[in-house]
Amino acid sequence: MTTHGDSATRSGAPAVAARTGPPDAAEEPPATTGDDSLPGALSGLRAAIGATRYPLALPSAASARHAASALTDQLDDYLLPRLARLDAPLLVVVGGSTGAGKSTLVNSLVKARVSAAGVLRPTTRSPVLVCNPADASWFRQGDLLPGLTRTTEPSDDPRSLHLVTAPALPPGLAFLDAPDIDSVVDANRALASQLLAAADLWLFVTTAARYADAVPWELLRSARARGAVIAMVLDRVPAEASDEIAAHLAEMLAAQDLGRAPLFVLPETWVDGQGLLPEGVTAALADWFARLAADADARAAVVRQTLDGALAALHPAVEELADAADEQVTAADGLDERVRGAYRGAERTVEQGLKDGRLLRGEVLARWQEFVGTGEFFRTLEARIGRLRDRVVAAVTGRPAPAAELRNAIESQLVTLLRGVASEAAESAYTGWKAHPAGADLLEPGLAYPSDDLPERAERMVRDWQRGVLELVRVEGGDKRFVARTAAYAVNATGLAVMIAVFASTAFIPTGLELATGAGTTVAAQAVLQAIFGDQAVRTLAAKARVDLLARVRTLLDAEADRFLTRTAEARPAEAAGDALRRAAGRVELARHRSGLATGDGALPVGDEGGSR
Ligand SMILES: Nc1nc2c(ncn2[C@@H]2O[C@H](COP(=O)(O)OP(=O)(O)OP(=O)(O)O)[C@@H](O)[C@H]2O)c(=O)[nH]1
Numbered sequence: 001m002t003t004h005g006d007s008a009t010r011s012g013a014p015a016v017a018a019r020t021g022p023p024d025a026a027e028e029p030p031a032t033t034g035d036d037s038l039p040g041a042l043s044g045l046r047a048a049i050g051a052t053r054y055p056l057a058l059p060s061a062a063s064a065r066h067a068a069s070a071l072t073d074q075l076d077d078y079l080l081p082r083l084a085r086l087d088a089p090l091l092v093v094v095g096g097s098t099g100a101g102k103s104t105l106v107n108s109l110v111k112a113r114v115s116a117a118g119v120l121r122p123t124t125r126s127p128v129l130v131c132n133p134a135d136a137s138w139f140r141q142g143d144l145l146p147g148l149t150r151t152t153e154p155s156d157d158p159r160s161l162h163l164v165t166a167p168a169l170p171p172g173l174a175f176l177d178a179p180d181i182d183s184v185v186d187a188n189r190a191l192a193s194q195l196l197a198a199a200d201l202w203l204f205v206t207t208a209a210r211y212a213d214a215v216p217w218e219l220l221r222s223a224r225a226r227g228a229v230i231a232m233v234l235d236r237v238p239a240e241a242s243d244e245i246a247a248h249l250a251e252m253l254a255a256q257d258l259g260r261a262p263l264f265v266l267p268e269t270w271v272d273g274q275g276l277l278p279e280g281v282t283a284a285l286a287d288w289f290a291r292l293a294a295d296a297d298a299r300a301a302v303v304r305q306t307l308d309g310a311l312a313a314l315h316p317a318v319e320e321l322a323d324a325a326d327e328q329v330t331a332a333d334g335l336d337e338r339v340r341g342a343y344r345g346a347e348r349t350v351e352q353g354l355k356d357g358r359l360l361r362g363e364v365l366a367r368w369q370e371f372v373g374t375g376e377f378f379r380t381l382e383a384r385i386g387r388l389r390d391r392v393v394a395a396v397t398g399r400p401a402p403a404a405e406l407r408n409a410i411e412s413q414l415v416t417l418l419r420g421v422a423s424e425a426a427e428s429a430y431t432g433w434k435a436h437p438a439g440a441d442l443l444e445p446g447l448a449y450p451s452d453d454l455p456e457r458a459e460r461m462v463r464d465w466q467r468g469v470l471e472l473v474r475v476e477g478g479d480k481r482f483v484a485r486t487a488a489y490a491v492n493a494t495g496l497a498v499m500i501a502v503f504a505s506t507a508f509i510p511t512g513l514e515l516a517t518g519a520g521t522t523v524a525a526q527a528v529l530q531a532i533f534g535d536q537a538v539r540t541l542a543a544k545a546r547v548d549l550l551a552r553v554r555t556l557l558d559a560e561a562d563r564f565l566t567r568t569a570e571a572r573p574a575e576a577a578g579d580a581l582r583r584a585a586g587r588v589e590l591a592r593h594r595s596g597l598a599t600g601d602g603a604l605p606v607g608d609e610g611g612s613r
C-alpha cells in the first residue's frame with residue numbers, strides 16, 4: 001500500500017503546478033492554439049466519433065456504439081472542460097456497491113446531511129455534488145458534466161445534479177455521491193460509469209460483505225488501465241474480522257496492480273441521530289482529504305495523472321471504433337456484392353436466353369410461322385430477298401396476317417423470362433442476406449420476391465423496346481436496304497424479323513423449327529430465317545436491337561436490385577470513417593505528448609500514513 005511522504009507529493013508536477021493558482025490565471029490564452037493544440041485535437045476527435053455510425057448488425061457494432069457514446073460523454077463531461085480549467089476544484093467521485101454506505105460516508109466527511117442515506121436499495125438515484133461555497137460557481141456553470149441539469153433540491157431524476165455546499169469541506173475539493181455501480185436499476189449503472197469517467201479521483205467504497213463482487217473489480221480494472229487515480233474504502237468491517245479482510249482485499253488489489261491505491265478500513269459502527277458516522281471512524285480519511293485540499297501541487301498532480309491516463313486511453317479505444325467502422329464498410333460491400341452477383345446472374349441468363357434460341361419456341365415460333373405463312377412478309381421485302389420469295393411462294397398460305405399476334409407473343413415470352421430471372425435473383429439475394437447477421441437485420445419478407453409492379457414494368461419495357469426496334473428500322477434500314485420506302489407495314493414486318501433475329505442472333509436456327517407445324521409453313525419459315533440471318537443489314541440491326549434490349553433489361557433489374565442496395569446505402573458509414581477516426585486519435589496522441597501532462601509515476605501524490613490500516 002502507498003505510504004508517500006510529502007516529498008513525493010511535490011515531485012514531477014511543475015507543468016501543472018504552474019497553471020494552478022487563482023482562477024484568473026486560467027483566463028490567459030492557451031499556450032497553443034489552432035488544430036494541433038490538445039483541446040483542438042480533442043474537439044476534432046469528438047467530431048470524428050460523433051460522425052461515425054455503426055448501423056449494420058455486426059457483433060462489433062453494439063459495443064462500438066456503446067463505446068462511442070461513452071467516449072463522447074467523457075470528452076464532454078470531463079476531458080474538454082477539465083483541460084480548459086486545470087485549476088478547477090478536484091472532483092472526487094464516490095462510487096461503489098449498492099448500500100455500501102457511500103452517501104453516509106460523504107455526509108460524514110462534510111459533516112452535514114447533504115445526500116439522503118437509507119435502507120431502500122438503491123437510495124441514491126440522482127447524483128449529489130457537494131463542495132465548499134467558494135467553489136460552487138465552477139460547478140454551477142455546467143462546463144463539467146454539461147448533460148446534467150443543476151438543481152438545488154434533491155431529485156430522483158438521473159439527468160439532474162443536485163448541488164450542495166458545505167462549509168466544513170475545504171475549498172479545492174468536491175465530492176460527488178454517485179448511484180450504485182452494480183444497481184438493479186439500468187439508469188443507475190449507466191450514470192455511475194459516466195460519473196466515474198468524469199472523476200479526477202475515484203473513491204471506491206465497498207464493504208466487508210461486498211468487496212469480492214465482480215462488477216466493482218471490472219470497473220476498477222478499467223480505471224486502473226486508464227491510469228485514473230483511485231483510493232479505496234473498505235466500510236463496515238466487523239472488528240473481529242478486520243485484519244483478515246483487510247489483508248485479503250490488499251492482496252486482491254496488489255494482484256490487480258492496484259497495490260499503490262491507498263486503502264482505508266472503516267470499522268462497523270453506529271450512525272448518529274443525523275445518520276453520520278462518528279468522527280473517530282472517518283478521521284484518517286478526512287485527514288487525507290484535508291491534506292490533499294491544502295496542497296495545490298498534489299491536487300494538480302492528481303488531476304494531471306487522471307487526465308493524462310484518460311487521454312492515453314483514447315487511442316486504443318478509438319482504434320477499436322475505427323476497426324468497427326471498417327467492418328461496417330466491409331460488411332456493406334459484402335452485402336452489396338451478394339445482391340449484385342444475384343442480379344448479374346439474372347442478366348447473364350437473359351443474355352444466354354437471347355443466344356440459345358430458347359425464346360424462339362412455342363407461341364413465338366407458331367406466330368412467326370403464321371406470319372411468314374401469310375406471304376405478307378415477303379411482299380414487304382425488296383428484290384434482293386425476292387429470289388427467296390420465289391422459292392418459298394408455293395408454301396405460302398392465305399391465312400390472315402398475324403403481325404400483332406407475333407408482337408404480343410414476343411412480348412409475353414420476354415416478360416415471362418424477365419419475371420423468372422427477377423424471381424430467381426430476388427430469392428438468391430434474399431438468401432444471401434439472410435445468411436449474414438447484418439443482412440438478415442435489413443431484410444423484410446417482400447424482398448424474397450420481385451417487386452409487385454415488376455410484370456407491369458417488364459411489359460412496358462418490352463413494348464418500348466419493340467417501338468425502339470421499329471424506329472431503328474425506320475431510321476437505319478428504311479431508306480434503301482430492304483424495306484419498301486413508304487410502306488408502314490414493311491417497317492413493321494422488318495422490325496418483327498429483326499426481333500426474331502435478336503432471339504437467335506447467330507445463324508443458329510432452332511432445331512424445333514422443323515418439327516413445329518405443317519411442312520409447307522415450316523419450310524417457308526426456316527427459309528426466311530436463313531435469309532434473315534444471311535442478310536448483313538438485318539444482322540447489323542439485330543445486333544443494335546439486342547444491345548438496346550439488354551440495356552433496358554439491366555435498367556429493369558437494377559431497379560429490382562436497388563430495393564436491397566438502398567438499404568445498405570442508408571446504413572453504410574462513410575468509406576473513410578475508420579481512417580478519419582485513426583487520424584483524429586493520432587493528433588490527440590501527438591498533442592498529449594507535446595502537452596507535457598504525461599510525467600506522473602502512477603502513484604498517489606498524497607501519503608496515507610496516519611491512515612487507517
Ligand atoms: N450501522 C451502520 N449503518 C450504516 C453505516 N454506513 C451506512 N449505514 C446504513 O446503511 C444504509 C445504506 O447506506 P447509504 O449511505 O444509503 O448507502 P449507499 O452506498 O449510499 O447506497 P445507495 O445510494 O443505494 O447505493 C443506511 O441505512 C445507512 O444508515 C455504518 O457504518 N454503520
Ligand SMILES: [Mg+2]
Nearest residue numbers: 102103123124
Ligand atoms: Mg447513496
